[in-house]
Amino acid sequence: MNFCKSNQTVQNTVHLIRSDLQAAFKHAFDHVIEDDLIEIQRTSQIKFGHFQSNIAMKMAKALKQSPQSIGQRLIEPLTQHPYYKQITIAGPGFINFFMSEAYFNDSLHQMGSSPTLGIQSSHPPLNIIVDYSSPNVAKKMHVGHLRSTIIGDSIVRLLTFCGHRVIRQNHIGDWGTQFGMLIEYLIQNASDPQSADVTTAYQAAKKQFDDDPAFAERAKARVVLLQQGDAATIAIWQSLVENSERHFSEVYERLGVLLNAADIRPESYFNDQLQPLVDTLTQSEICVVDQGAKVIFLDGFKDQEDRALPMIIQKSDGGFLYATTDLAALQFRLERLKADRIIYCVDSRQQQHFDMLFAAAKKIGWIDQQQLEYALFGTVLGEDHRPFKTRSGDTVALLPLIDQAIEKAKSLIIKKHPNWAKAQLNQTAQSLAISAIKYADLSNDKIKNYLFSEEKMLAFDGNTAPYLLNAYVRIQSLFRKANCDVPTAMNGQLDLSTEVEIQLAHHLCYFPIEIEAIAKHLELHRLCHYLYQLAMLFHRFYEHHPILNDRSQESRLALAALVSRVLAQGFSILGIQTIDYM
């Protein structure tokens, strides 16, 4: 399956080199080698040229010749194409290709004339479901929801950019026994469920549940009322849900993520389907009764005593579990939403649960060609390398965390621009802080735990949002000074002459290929790394070359314009807002 396709000069050039090598091989050794045996890769260092092939080393044994002599015979007939500037044999036998200015001019021109920077939409588009964020009603969103929300949002943007039909699913936790005690507590204290501070109420309810047996009894009875659909109970529950959803919306809006009310498909949505689902699975003997519970046994899962560990889908008391809801949600996504690919953006601690879910779906026979996968992520750690908590040991709430980052950004901006108007200061600080939080998360390999450091994420040096945004801001400033804009500058004639310009061009050309690879494996940190290198190369270019009022102004502005577009496109995929001043 193709998740994203790049089709432009670079890729055509890779094909060109490959087929040239193939022809040369046939000519020199009367031997046909298969396409996929000839890898063409980007060189590790600029002194080795722009592309390289290791085919001479691969074939040395079979041909009983040294890689160097094989390489030598291969490159002789290769030197004709105007895209090749120089071809050399080096090191243990690499064939290094140095590309010509014509190649870079053509590549950049083609990229610049494409509205999608050379990325071709996937045909046909796939229905891709991204399950992310998934906060719980009756709890404020906290740092534990941050990664799923940010990573999921970026995955949605990435796959949308690649031309897919992406369906967001926010599987919020709005059902379960805990609502019995919460509702009972609110009734007892005559609290308004629309406006109550649910986190505090929840904690108090839990405490009373543990300490007061009479309350616990009433809470349990309330669960039954809720499940039976008692009108008064449902009304309170509904208010609680609305209360929480307003809070979720506020967080999503402040973070600038795409999730909205229409993406919410809560646990309660599947309530009616749980019993029928269990019954069907029982009838087909996929689900069996074990120790009083209804379970599905799956190969390869063991408990602590090395016995088969089943997935429990109905408790011995008749209650359902999150495995049941997830199973029903999966069925819904496959059958009703016609999912081709489903991506669960969840904490890596849930891996086993989802392994079981996927295995169950296969056992039931729901899965044909569709792909179930997850974007697993590690824990957010504090500077002490322990899970990120407040000083008192509580989970860190999201809104105060965002506010704090904004304050920090403000103080940094004031140092540089003491005279900025309040509105500009606030707006820039907000953009910078949100970008910093997102970028810090996305730039780390998501499977690893990551260290949350406000200091580092807002640093102006290194692989941070401010550093990248600064490259963008510098370009916008250039265009203001030149009285020109990006689309106009894009039409300028390129005339690349220096090593730094060529390096920048070479890196730009790789954008579509990077995006293609990133979309396949959902490696967002790789996009960050790519953009970081682009920003670094641009800063170097900017520092070493005069741009305005230089005889190369037209060419250099065209180059800057393309950098601007690629940065902006990259930021857009990461969910980062561009700014024009900082």
Added chain:
RNA sequence: GCGUCCGUAGCUCAGCUGGAUAGAGCAACAGCCUUCUAAGCUGUGGGUCGCAGGUUCGAAUCCUGCCGGGCGUGCCA
């Protein structure tokens, strides 16, 4: 115990399907603003890639076994 993930410079992290002398940033030291945003650029020092085997022309990368750490492991989510 079993499963799973992680282990790369003092610190935070890259290293793509195996490829050349393992790369950035921070921190340390030394330079660069009468021209486009110095929130920048240039240079120096710093690594037994957890350990040991194996596969290979070639291993941080693949395989096996250890060591260390996180997480999960039957009716919570």
